[in-house]
Amino acid sequence: MASEEPRWLTEAEQRSWRAYLRGNRELDVALDRDLHAVGVSLPEYELLSMLSEAPTGQLRMSALAALIVQSRSRVTHTAVRLERRGWVRRTPAPDDGRGVLLRLTEDGRRAITEFAVVHVESVRRHLVDVLTPEQFAALGDAMTAVREAYAAECRAAGAHS
Template sequence: MSTTTAQPRWLSDEEQRAWRAYLRGSRLIEEALDRDLQAHGVQLTEYEIMSMLSEAPGRRLRMSSLADLVVQSRSRLTHTATRLERRGWVVREACLQDKRGVELVLTSAGFDAVREVARVHVESVRRSVIDNVPPELFSCLGDAMDAIRKALAPDGGAHPAVVEEAAAHEPAN
């Protein structure tokens, strides 16, 4: 093992500008989306979980897969699931396939709640992000974030059932 330390590849001025803009912008977006949802009694992390469940087959996902999908630790997901359970929006059940794991299941009340809050969320996304970025830049942002996702989570971080279900809802070309 070498005792010399390699020099870091410092960011250029333009890379530093872009990186800092990303950090500030992403935090401001998350704050705005969370603030708008909290005005309706839901946190952004809660909405994201409910939204993923609403799109999954049977409105259910294994807790470990859901944690990967929403990029949360299993511990954090467990705490959020507990809050959602108290509201009657989700229940935990043994996995249908192997009975060893635990799945989070969106209840009918949870499905109704996510449908109602989705209206708030989509308007917030439009107001906070889409309306502020020209379409060609927004497309580039999506491409850039997808490249990052592919590098950091090559399997997509998505449960295969979610990927299959999402593909089933895509418009035909």
């Protein structure tokens, strides 16, 4: 079977791709730096945020890993750090012996409320206010398309495994 030549990026595509990579990394660094100033990392904030938005303030660790697009192992390490601070509590899932629930504590709810103010100001300063409303909407549309394509690819791969 003959190998086809890859569809190399054009110069314009390469510029856009590299701008995305660098901008994304710089944004992550800036958001993380601003949160570190108040004692939490961006991955920790994201985990706490997802728990705070869950109707019961708790989620299965596996569901949380999928939501924040991190490995279960990484989520476990993050949860252990947050549990030491008293912001979350891990408990066995009542419906099966293997699952673990992660629950936001009252201290965690107070902490995420404080961190959210810093985070939203950081997101505005480093992203929202840098773009025009049209650019920001286009960014949201573009990332939605990327997420949907990735989800479809994952579903197709799962159907064949």
